[in-house]
Amino acid sequence: MINSRRWRYGEDLRGALVALALGVITSSAQAACPPDATDGAVLKAGELVLAYRPVLAGKPGRIPMAKHFALEVQMCDKAGVSIARLQKVDATMPEHRHGMNYRPLITPLGGGRFRVEGMMLHMAGHWQLVFEIQSGKEATRLTDDVQID
Amino acid sequence: MRRLLIAAALAALPTSAAFAGEDFSAAEVDRIAVHGPWPLPWTADPGNRVSGNAAAIRLGHDLFFDPRLSANRRVACASCHDPARGFQDGRRTGRGLVTGTRNTPGLFNLRHQRWFGWDGGHDNLWSASLRPILDPREMGGKASRVARALRSKSTLDCHYAAAFGKRPDAGDPELLVNVAKAIAAWQETLVSPATPFDQFRAALARQDAQTAAAYPAAAQRGLRLFLGRGQCATCHAGPLFSNGEFGDIGMPFFIKPNGVDPGRQGGIKRLLANPHNLLGAYNDDPTRDNATGTKFLRPEHRNFGEFKVPSLRNLTLTAPYMHNGSLATLREVVKHYSELDEDRLHADGERILKPLHLSEAESADLVAFLESLSPDTPLPVPAAPPAVASCR
Numbered sequence: 215m216i217n218s219r220r221w222r223y224g225e226d227l228r229g230a231l232v233a234l235a236l237g238v239i240t241s242s243a244q245a246a247c248p249p250d251a252t253d254g255a256v257l258k259a260g261e262l263v264l265a266y267r268p269v270l271a272g273k274p275g276r277i278p279m280a281k282h283f284a285l286e287v288q289m290c291d292k293a294g295v296s297i298a299r300l301q302k303v304d305a306t307m308p309e310h311r312h313g314m315n316y317r318p319l320i321t322p323l324g325g326g327r328f329r330v331e332g333m334m335l336h337m338a339g340h341w342q343l344v345f346e347i348q349s350g351k352e353a354t355r356l357t358d359d360v361q362i363d
Numbered sequence: 364m365r366r367l368l369i370a371a372a373l374a375a376l377p378t379s380a381a382f383a384g385e386d387f388s389a390a391e392v393d394r395i396a397v398h399g400p401w402p403l404p405w406t407a408d409p410g411n412r413v414s415g416n417a418a419a420i421r422l423g424h425d426l427f428f429d430p431r432l433s434a435n436r437r438v439a440c441a442s443c444h445d446p447a448r449g450f451q452d453g454r455r456t457g458r459g460l461v462t463g464t465r466n467t468p469g470l471f472n473l474r475h476q477r478w479f480g481w482d483g484g485h486d487n488l489w490s491a492s493l494r495p496i497l498d499p500r501e502m503g504g505k506a507s508r509v510a511r512a513l514r515s516k517s518t519l520d521c522h523y524a525a526a527f528g529k530r531p532d533a534g535d536p537e538l539l540v541n542v543a544k545a546i547a548a549w550q551e552t553l554v555s556p557a558t559p560f561d562q563f564r565a566a567l568a569r570q571d572a573q574t575a576a577a578y579p580a581a582a583q584r585g586l587r588l589f590l591g592r593g594q595c596a597t598c599h600a601g602p603l604f605s606n607g608e609f610g611d612i613g614m615p616f617f618i619k620p621n622g623v624d625p626g627r628q629g630g631i632k633r634l635l636a637n638p639h640n641l642l643g644a645y646n647d648d649p650t651r652d653n654a655t656g657t658k659f660l661r662p663e664h665r666n667f668g669e670f671k672v673p674s675l676r677n678l679t680l681t682a683p684y685m686h687n688g689s690l691a692t693l694r695e696v697v698k699h700y701s702e703l704d705e706d707r708l709h710a711d712g713e714r715i716l717k718p719l720h721l722s723e724a725e726s727a728d729l730v731a732f733l734e735s736l737s738p739d740t741p742l743p744v745p746a747a748p749p750a751v752a753s754c755r
Contacts, residue, residue: 279600279601279606280600280601280608282655282659309714315608315661316656317659317660331655336606337597338596339597
């Protein structure tokens with residue numbers, strides 16, 4: 215069942231319908247705010263909560279090494295679904311001082327959800343995923359450490 | 364599913380596994396497991412509509428060995444990609460119509476690669492197969508010459524028609540791409556056999572201590588170095604022993620006289636300008652899902668002087684080594700990493716490469732391990748694929 219609060223905007227609904235048509239939404243991606251473990255890794259900064267989940271060949275999975283994957287992202291805040299924009303997603307290897315060889319594309323799906331395509335962590339080791347979020351004039355940066363073996 | 368089963372079997376091992384002296388920890392066993400199983404499952408290339416097509420495979424084989432595609436009718440694909448040498452030529456740099464500037468890569472296991480060429484200037488095998496045919500330094504071919512060669516032999520003509528549903532016509536804008544797709548279809552069938560390392564890995568998976576003990580102790584010590592202090596698996600990852608991407612390892616990129624090889628930086632430029640890349644009209648995958656790598660490429664300054672991380676399989680067949688063929692032996696390769704000149708590395712490039720300072724014994728162990736990634740018996744020259752029934 216879809217939480218009515220999540221679909222209060224027409225554009226959200228249109229985005230959701232498009233996404234449903236494309237088959238990119240899975241049942242757990244429709245979880246209510248705040249996201250829980252079934253939505254993937256959960257990151258927090260103040261009232262903002264971001265959950266991300268890797269998707270490989272259309273199915274949820276672990277982040278692979280040296281293979282392309284996508285991320286499904288859900289953002290929530292104290293009002294429920296966040297209207298903040300996911301501005302940039304990247305990944306770096308701090309010890310290696312370099313990032314990915316690919317520039318991901320972020321597609322807003324509505325309802326605080328985004329799809330990030332074109333990710334690839336091409337080496338084994340410690341990576342840091344970086345999410346840059348813009349809400350009005352306020353910028354938030356969330357990071358998550360990931361070990362790739 | 365198969366990988367999961369092997370992972371489960373490995374997980375069931377004790378916390379360490381000792382075979383003929385080396386006591387691998389559970390973590391090391393896990394890291395060994397990711398370098399297999401071998402061979403990988405084969406799937407058709409969605410970007411090549413004749414991938415797996417029997418007529419195209421036979422046609423591709425015959426064209427691969429046909430020197431009439433070249434300007435002087437003396438240079439075939441097989442002139443540089445010699446089947447008796449792992450489809451390499453043993454030369455420092457390849458020699459077609461003239462001598463080139465890069466080492467000729469071997470052709471095994473191409474179906475599992477993402478980028479082709481030392482600079483990754485191609486994102487698909489058929490495009491990479493077309494380049495040398497047309498390159499005036501390599502074969503110097505052209506459509507009219509290719510069409511004439513195809514029509515001159517009934518078996519070529521027939522297999523072309525069987526694969527593509529029409530006769531070869533020099534005026535057909537698809538002719539050269541079709542020829543390249545047929546050659547790619549044949550090359551995709553070239554899969555190297557399991558190696559002593561693969562047998563060791565499989566023995567670990569099934570807890571077969573007797574078979575595992577047959578893996579030489581020196582190779583086991585080299586494997587431990589490879590996974591551990593050497594950090595080689597950081598880039599030489601997975602069953603292919605390559606992450607399929609690019610790196611700067613401090614090899615010179617100067618070309619005599621007065622030139623430089625820009626490596627990946629130049630490769631990205633060539634790739635994006637190439638009408639035969641996977642974003643173009645000749646990609647047979649209507650979903651374009653196979654074009655993800657090209658679509659999302661991010662050119663970086665550090666790409667200058669980066670070259671493809673080669674697979675480490677079949678190294679004993681494909682000396683000399685590196686993009687410029689400057690290292691004659693595996694011992695020299697290991698010495699390069701042992702005595703790495705950090706001043707040659709890019710200031711904005713990879714920062715984990717450090718000289719390994721290996722002892723003589725450690726170097727020999729690492730070489731023994733690398734040698735174990737090649738078949739331990741000579742490989743027969745692949746036989747011609749069978750002709751399709753309608754062309755016999």
